Every structure is written in C-alpha cells, then in structure tokens.
Amino acid sequence: EDKVVQSPLSLVVHEGDTVTLNCSYEVTNFRSLLWYKQEKKAPTFLFMLTSSGIEKKSGRLSSILDKKELFSILNITATQTGDSAIYLCAHSGGGADGLTFGKGTHLIIQP
Amino acid sequence: NAGVTQTPKFQVLKTGQSMTLQCAQDMNHEYMSWYRQDPGMGLRLIHYSVGAGITDQGEVPNGYNVSRSTTEDFPLRLLSAAPSQTSVYFCASSYQAYSGGARDTQYFGPGTRLTVL
Numbered sequence: 001e002d003k004v005v006q007s008p009l010s011l012v013v014h015e016g017d018t019v020t021l022n023c024s025y026e027v028t029n030f031r032s033l034l035w036y037k038q039e040k041k042a043p044t045f046l047f048m049l050t051s052s053g054i055e056k057k058s059g060r061l062s063s064i065l066d067k068k069e070l071f072s073i074l075n076i077t078a079t080q081t082g083d084s085a086i087y088l089c090a091h092s093g094g095g096a097d098g099l100t101f102g103k104g105t106h107l108i109i110q111p
Numbered sequence: 112n113a114g115v116t117q118t119p120k121f122q123v124l125k126t127g128q129s130m131t132l133q134c135a136q137d138m139n140h141e142y143m144s145w146y147r148q149d150p151g152m153g154l155r156l157i158h159y160s161v162g163a164g165i166t167d168q169g170e171v172p173n174g175y176n177v178s179r180s181t182t183e184d185f186p187l188r189l190l191s192a193a194p195s196q197t198s199v200y201f202c203a204s205s206y207q208a209y210s211g212g213a214r215d216t217q218y219f220g221p222g223t224r225l226t227v228l
Contacts, residue, residue, distance in 0.1 A: 004153075034216065034217075036219075041221045041222055042115075042201060042219035042220055042221050042222055043154075043201070043219050044219070045216050045217075045218070048216055088153070088154070090154075098144045098146070098156040098159050098169055098203075098217075099154070099156070099217060100156075101146075101153040101154040101155070102153055103151060103152065103153040104153055
C-alpha cells in the first residue's frame with residue numbers, strides 16, 4: 001500500500017522566518033510528487049516533481065525531490081501571514097487510482 | 112472557464128437519507144475523482160473515472176455510488192447516509208490519468224461540507 005508521511009503535522013513560526021516542510025513516501029510505482037496549498041477551501045496546486053535534484057521555484061516557495069532517499073521538501077522563505085495554510089504532499093502512481101495524500105502540515109505564521 | 116464546480120456547498124442530512132453531490136468541469140478533462148477529507152486523515156480517494164462510462168473504486172468506496180454519463184459531470188451518490196460520512200467532499204479533475212507529467216495535476220472544486228445527524 002502506498003504511503004505518504006508529512007512532518008511536522010503542525011508548525012508555528014513568526015513572520016519573516018524560513019520554514020522547511022518534509023514529505024517522505026513509500027510507493028510501488030513512482031510517477032510524480034505534488035505539493036498543494038489548502039487555505040479555507042480547495043487545495044491549490046503548487047509544484048509537481050518528477051526528477052531528483054531539480055529544484056522547482058515559485059517566488060518565495062521552492063521544492064526539491066530526492067528519489068533515492070524517497071523524500072521531498074517544501075521551503076518557504078521570508079514567510080508572510082498569507083502563507084498560513086495546510087500544505088499537502090501527494091504521490092501520483094503508475095495507475096489511474098488518483099493521488100495518495102499525506103495528512104498535511106498545518107502552518108501558522110504569526111505577525 | 113469555471114473550472115471544477117460543486118454543489119451544494121453545505122448539506123445536513125439525517126441518518127438513512129440519500130442524496131447526490133454534484134460535480135462538473137468545463138476543461139474537457141478525461142479524469143475525474145472524488146475525495147473526502149477528515150480531520151487528521153488527509154484526503155482519501157472514494158471513486159474515480161478515467162472517461163465517460165468508466166468508473167472504479169478508490170480507497171474508501173463503501174456507501175457511495177458514482178456514474179459518468181458525460182465527460183463534464185461526475186455525481187457522487189450517498190445511498191443511505193451515516194454519521195461516519197460526515198466530512199468535506201472534494202471533486203477533482205485532470206487531463207488524463209495515464210500520461211504522466213503535467214497531466215497528473217489535479218484541479219479541485221471548492222468542496223461540499225456534509226453533516227449527517
């Protein structure tokens with residue numbers, strides 16, 4: 001059974017701090033790893049990672065995948081209160097059976 | 112494009128009642144799926160469809176039915192609601208299920224918050 005484990009489950013930091021969110025996975029057939037941000041409603045797509053060592057960046061957010069050690073990290077630099085959200089990591093396998101999600105990291109940015 | 116739309120936004124049912132959660136997408140996506148999200152459990156796949164007329168079960172299918180008569184619509188039916196089905200339900204779609212790459216990206220609807228008393 002595919003498994004995605006995120007850590008920490010919750011994190012409180014101050015505005016301006018840098019945070020690193022972790023995602024490890026144990027899967028049968030790896031195809032891609034995805035990061036989503038969930039505020040009040042639907043998860044919104046951040047990154048898709050398919051190759052090891054290639055950093056994806058979008059503004060203050062970046063992510064990288066290590067397929068040898070089976071993990072990914074999501075970095076957020078110079079955090080802002082608007083970064084407060086649940087960050088979800090998900091694996092897409094070789095079949096049609098959707099995404100396997102981790103439980104998410106609940107990030108709170110204090111002013 | 113409206114993207115993925117879901118109705119209703121909120122629903123309260125009594126145990127034993129049935130209802131249908133609606134999901135529609137206007138992006139011509141082949142792949143559609145339903146997830147439920149419970150506190151501390153992440154999102155779990157209920158059912159999915161790789162195209163019109165084709166559906167299959169996900170991780171937690173019991174108590175739910177789906178059908179896919181058109182590319183655009185993918186309704187989720189609760190046959191006889193139970194308190195354990197109290198959850199937030201998300202519909203998602205993507206271009207294809209099998210091709211990999213950017214087509215794996217799933218786009219989520221706004222969710223339906225369901226309470227079963």
